[in-house]
Amino acid sequence: MELLGNKLVRIISNTGEKLKRLSGIIVETEAYGFKDDAASHAFRGQTPRNAVMFGEAGRAYIYFIYGNHFCVNVSARPFEIEAGAVLIRALQPVEGIKCMKIFRKNSEELSLTSGPGKIGQALCIQKSLNGQDMTDRKSHIHIEVGVKPPGMIATQRIGTSKALDKKWRFVSLAKSKKGYVTNKFSSRS
DNA sequence: TCGATGATTGAG
């Protein structure tokens, strides 16, 4: 996927002190489409929550799930009419690791951002970031272009029971071996 | 309005 290897950057301004910069290399993503994709939030049409998926590409789509977790997406539309987004599932932490550990309550580096909800915690993601332009380096959450990893593989998606035939989960093979990505490769039948 | 549910995580 296009996003793999790029850097997700989160800038936080707390207590009026200098801006803190948290970032990580994107090592795992999942794509979600429109009406042909039953697992997508956009499947049933546009709602206030998924409006970003129908808007301009390159925006942040932040949503709250399971009562506890924030997930980060980048809106993307493969073709004019469609809606869609790419869920960022895992990062390799780069900047502000110490800070992330605080947000994540002192966990190990490998498990800091190895899951969608964990990224939400580690990067202090809030709903107010929804709709931010992620192509603008001034945004408090944005993408910086990096180097594409050599080995990328596509697998079945995780965490949803719908449209399992679509192999739209993309991971960087090298990073997955190091343990930076979610480790549920086999789903229970 | 009300009830079901989910692109998850962490503990048991």
Next chain:
DNA sequence: TCAATCATCGAA
């Protein structure tokens, strides 16, 4: 294997 936990959505 299972509970936590709540915003969102669709049906009533």
